[in-house]
Amino acid sequence: MENQTQFNRSLTLLDGALLVIGSMIGSGIFIVSADIAAAVGSAGWLVVVWLISGFITLSAALSYGELSGMYPQAGGQYVYLREAFGKLYGFLYGWAFFAVIQTGTIAAVAVAFGKFAGFIFPSLGEDNVFVGPMQLGPIEDFKITAAQFTGIATLIILTFINTRGVKSGKWIQFVFTFAKIAAMAALIIFGILLAKDSSVWQGNWDMAWFAKEIKATGNSISHQSLDAGSLVIAICIAMVGALFSSDAWNNVTFIAGEIKRPERNIGLSLFIGTFVVTLLYVSMNLMYLNVLTVSEIANAPSKRVAVAAALKVFGAGGATIIAVLIMVSTFGCNNGLILSGARVYYTMAKDGLFLPAAGKLNNREVPATALWMQCIWASLLCLSGQYGNLLDFIIFTVLLFYILTIAGIFKLRKTQPDRPRPYKAFGYPVIPMLYIILAAFICMMLLKYKPEYTWPGLIIVIIGLPVYYYLNKKSTSVNG
DSSP, X not given: OOOBOSOOOOBXXXXXXXXXXHHHOSSGGGTTHHHHHHHHOSHHHHHHHHHHHHHHHHHHHHHHHHHHHHOOSTTTHHHHHHHHHOHHHHHHHHHHIIIIIHHHHHHHHHHHHHHHHHHHOGGGSTTSEEEEEEEETTEEEEXXXXXXXXXXXXXXXXXXXXXXXXXXXXXXXXXXXXHHHHHHHHHHHHHHHSOOOHHHHHHHXXXXXXXXXXXXXXXXXXXXXXXXXXXXXXXXXXXXXXXHHTOOTTHHHHTGGGBSSHHHHHHHHHHHHHHHHHHHHHHHHHHHHHHSOHHXXXXXXXXXXXXXXXXXXXXXXXXXXXXXXXXXXXXXXXXXXXXXXXXXXXXXXXXXXXXXXXXXXXXXXXXXXXXXXXXXXXXXXXXXXXXXXXXXXXXXXXXXXXXHHHHHHHHHHHHOTTSOOSSOOTTTTHHHHHHHHHHHHHHHHHHHHOGGGTHHHHHHHHHHHHHHHHHHHHHHHHHO
């Protein structure tokens, strides 16, 4: 039954902070350090990339606190863009959000769960191939594996749980987020205390600032030193993986309609969550450097750095330990993404910019139809096998939307000076402007040196333009 007209504010500050942490920590931290180490080639610069990523994320989170206090309602970033720049900008964000930002992330995290489930139960993993590999249109290596179906099964289970009410999703988030924090903390501690070879740590830091590109060709590994200009470019490119691993921090803003005292608790949730995750991510990389050489990190089999580290620390059982940790991490991560994402489509539907059915709450006060729409599209992305490429393509656009949203703080200070601001952006105008400058610089570097990360995402956004004008015209005619 769809008979509720508003959300129930039942989530606390702790719930919000756990949603931020749980949504941010998926599988990236266990994998992407391989690409970063290969790009910058030294312990010091590896840690610097993660520190810059953490600083950028914290800066954005602290800035979003002001917006969340001004508009404590479901929809989060969509609402902020709509209020600052108009419905078109809000819709284009929501369009990209549904097309790939949220659903593509959900699909990637779900399949990661399936892949690591295959470590323990091979029949559920990616080695159990049902279709392919084969050429399918532009897709050269299309295949459907058990890992994809395993991932889809988790999406269906989590979506169903979340249709039963926000409290059901809350408890999943509570249990799995605490479990992953505890497991990561234990891995960090054991990785530091049980490592017997101190020469690894010493060797990594002896050449901490000698930047180089590490390439593996066959059985040989080559090192090419980087000058200052090449290092800047390498850092910007390496930031792609680090920023994606740190993304989804803004998901708590999407459920503002269900958080108690949102004008206070959302801003605090953003700060606490992003700070804890930054601390965990930097600590994980220090643990990697205590166990593996930089070259071993860069050339970890299948980029599974955490598995390579755990094998050194725990022996043969290390792979199973990490597989279980990543399964816990990805399951909890997707619960947060699924719970929060549907609230954006709900708010868009209320504005006449999404399918009308998404704008209804069921008798448990959640947008059940929007949840199932999200599940269906994310499942199709799982089967397409292209979610990974789509995520690479969209990073440029994601950063542009973040830049635009934080620029909205400056605009709203002028256009709505009298609107209540229970919380003001920390360090305004310096911190928000610093974020805009850093993120814009990364975008420019990607635009120049990695154009394949830029134009596909922009195309996805541009495709949304005719959709917007159609929906807006239809909404106007109905209301008129």
